[in-house]
Amino acid sequence: MGADEGVLSVGAAHxxxxxxxxxxxxxxxxxxxxGQLAEDGEYEYGITLWAKQWDENGVLEExxxxxxxxxxxxxxxxxRALHGGASWP
Structure with a gap:
């Protein structure tokens, strides 16, 4: 999804x-x-740990x-072994 498809991208505070x-x-x-949440996910070193996607009506799609x-x-x-854990060095 992207802005061209009616989605606004914003990094979360968590x-x-x-x-x-x-x-x-x-x-x-x-x-x-x-205003409906479209995607929520967590990433580490570019790898998706978990992700969810909803349609414009709030129905979970993925x-x-x-x-x-x-x-x-x-x-x-x-x-993680190279960089000493789950955080960037």
Whole structure:
């Protein structure tokens, strides 16, 4: 989704949303132009930890949570080991 589709992008205050080398890190939220929450998610080293998407009427369309069986989970553990935990150095 993007602004062209009637969605406003705003970083949330919960932990903040940061970027490093273009990778999302932190919590991000986007709202539909009618004020309804469109997306909410948390990212670490550019990897989606969890994310939800709603339509303009507030109906949940997608609900994703990273699982240990996914390759992104192994990548996340690698980044955490390299950078000393769940935060950017």
């Amino acid at each position: 932990g903040g949303l940061g970027l490093r080398a273009g990778a999302l890190h932190g919590r991000a939220r986007e709202w539909h132009r009618n 609900d994703y949570t990273l699982t240990e069986s996914e390759s992104d989970h192994r990548t996340l553990l690698h980044f």
